[in-house]
Amino acid sequence: MGRIIVANRHGDQVVEWDPAAETEEGRAAIAEAEQIISESRARGCAVSKKVDGKHVIDTGPFDPQAEEYQIIAPIAGG
Amino acid sequence: MDNWHYLFQRAGRFFAWLRSLDSPPELPPGDHWGLERPWLINWQWVPKRSAGPGFGPHDYARARARGAEVARNTFGDDAWENLRRQGYVDVRSRVLPGLTYRLRVGRRIQLLWDTLDDAMRSPWPYDYLCINPVYPLPAVEFTAQLYLYVRDREDEVIRVAAPQPFDQLLGRVF
Numbered sequence: 001m002g003r004i005i006v007a008n009r010h011g012d013q014v015v016e017w018d019p020a021a022e023t024e025e026g027r028a029a030i031a032e033a034e035q036i037i038s039e040s041r042a043r044g045c046a047v048s049k050k051v052d053g054k055h056v057i058d059t060g061p062f063d064p065q066a067e068e069y070q071i072i073a074p075i076a077g078g
Numbered sequence: 079m080d081n082w083h084y085l086f087q088r089a090g091r092f093f094a095w096l097r098s099l100d101s102p103p104e105l106p107p108g109d110h111w112g113l114e115r116p117w118l119i120n121w122q123w124v125p126k127r128s129a130g131p132g133f134g135p136h137d138y139a140r141a142r143a144r145g146a147e148v149a150r151n152t153f154g155d156d157a158w159e160n161l162r163r164q165g166y167v168d169v170r171s172r173v174l175p176g177l178t179y180r181l182r183v184g185r186r187i188q189l190l191w192d193t194l195d196d197a198m199r200s201p202w203p204y205d206y207l208c209i210n211p212v213y214p215l216p217a218v219e220f221t222a223q224l225y226l227y228v229r230d231r232e233d234e235v236i237r238v239a240a241p242q243p244f245d246q247l248l249g250r251v252f
Contacts, residue, residue: 005151007223008116009129009214009252010137011144015113036115043117044212046234048152048226055152057230070152072223073116073211077240 004033005070006040019064034062037069044074116213126249129214138252145216152222161221169228173236174201179228184217184251186242187224187235202241209239210250217251 004015015036017029037047049058050068057072124130129141150158153167161167161183168190171177176196180188187207191197209227211220227235 005148006113006115007145007148007215007219008114009133009141009216010114011141011216011219012148013113036113039115040117045117046227046231048230054154055226057226070148071117072226073213073215073220075209075224075227075234075238076212077238078208078210 002033002064002066003068004036005068006036007071007073017064030064033064033069036071037062040071046072046074048072119213121213121250124214127247127252129252141252142216142218145219149218149222152219153225157225167221167225169225171232173232175199179207179235181221181224181228183221184248186245186248187228187239188245201236202239204241204243206242206245207235207239208242208246208248209235210248212250215251217248220248220251 001016002019003017006013006015015033017033018026019030021027021029041047046057048055048070049060049063049066055070058069121130129138153161157167166180166182169179169181171179176192177200178190180190182188187209189200189202189205189207191200209224211223215223
């Protein structure tokens with residue numbers, strides 16, 4: 001299972017998908033995960049991806065095979 | 079009679095407005111995870127160090143506990159242990175020679191310079207950087223996010239940082 005951790009005021013909320021899914025519902029979950037990543041980036045968020053057990057900020061396209069993404073809040077001074 | 083009707087109507091609107099002040103922010107519709115997408119919400123009106131209305135002590139405790147789990151996952155075991163034991167995590171700058179960023183939960187970033195010469199070349203006039211998330215987050219969770227920014231996107235940290243002469247709690251975390 002792949003997942004996106006959305007860090008928000010609740011601590012986190014998790015979106016999960018099965019990269020091997022062949023059902024309509026499974027494909028819709030992957031599409032929605034991709035949409036969350038692109039929407040958050042468009043609003044200034046950064047996205048980190050777990051690579052070899054470690055989170056690194058990632059600017060690449062959404063990869064349904066990724067183990068875990070995390071949405072990182074935009075930052076502001078002051 | 080018309081005057082009374084008018085007065086009741088105005089009072090009704092006034093009380094509806096008062097009730098709306100205590101409602102949680104409107105969430106974007108249409109996703110089956112019940113996901114709150116904070117990047118779509120305007121948080122300017124939320125008081126400092128608050129998650130907004132509708133959040134009670136139990137919600138804060140739960141958010142902080144979940145935030146700590148996410149932070150641990152984000153930091154990785156070594157950095158998490160350092161934070162837990164020392165109360166801070168140090169990250170060496172890759173851009174500014176002789177600089178170490180000291181990250182502490184819920185506080186401004188402290189700048190540590192190896193030598194006076196290095197400090198003289200600082201782009202900032204003070205030794206603390208105030209950087210907040212644009213939406214409310216548990217403090218420990220934001221510390222982990224700041225760790226990723228400082229390590230992987232130092233250019234962004236340098237761009238947005240607001241230098242400050244003294245240490246203080248951050249305003250957008252709780």
